[in-house]
């Protein structure tokens with residue numbers, strides 16, 4: 001049977017050196033829902049989102065994913081010499097495998113058969129390039145940052161970079177969208193816009209998970225996963241509020 005949750009994490013354990021940060025964390029991210037990940041500073045929220053994304057591997061437990069993942073990271077730094085415009089940063093998302101059209105992927109497979117992998121890598125058809133440009137424009141417009149398209153990424157403010165990286169995540173067109181405090185440092189209007197964007201992504205069937213401290217985000221989320229924090233060697237508890245029926249049965253009352 002196909003799960004309605006494209007991401008399932010089971011009994012995750014993770015330690016930095018020998019200091020446990022996450023222990024026995026299980027959760028599912030349902031398609032079409034926004035899941036907020038909350039908890040005090042140092043509780044392991046960023047670590048958890050990295051494990052869910054696959055950029056960090058759990059010491060124990062497993063993460064199963066049935067869809068491509070887009071990860072929007074926190075507090076992006078950029079060296080002054082980074083030779084990328086905001087548009088180019090978003091285009092990296094648009095060029096990711098999940099953002100490619102089924103037709104293009106079929107073309108890739110045919111190209112691979114005819115020319116081999118090395119040959120097809122350099123071949124980006126006109127239709128694909130137009131499609132990518134459209135996704136870049138659409139994503140930047142949705143975060144209200146299209147005016148930044150030609151600006152060097154490294155010269156943007158922290159808040160502007162955050163919006164551009166959210167646009168990059170949207171441009172991937174992934175079935176699982178993970179964000180680590182995407183609206184940190186943004187003003188109230190931008191935070192509200194980010195909230196609405198995540199809800200809109202969920203309404204398209206995307207499984208969205210967002211680390212956040214913002215009470216309005218927590219109130220708006222379909223469900224909330226709380227990491228208890230405390231001393232690092234304590235067992236991390238995942239608790240769910242009453243309004244989280246989707247997860248209630250999955251977590252077995254943890």
Ligand SMILES: Nc1ncnc2c1ncn2[C@@H]1O[C@H](COP(=O)(O)OP(=O)(O)OP(=O)(O)O)[C@@H](O)[C@H]1O
Pocket residue numbers: 016017021039040041042043044045046047048232
């Ligand atoms: N690379 C690292 N090496 C060692 N310890 C780390 C590393 N990254 C994080 N930690 C520690 O792991 C714990 C969890 O960190 P993490 O960033 O996941 O928490 P968080 O809940 O996201 O915190 P915050 O809300 O402050 O962003 C903290 O005690 C932190 O100091």
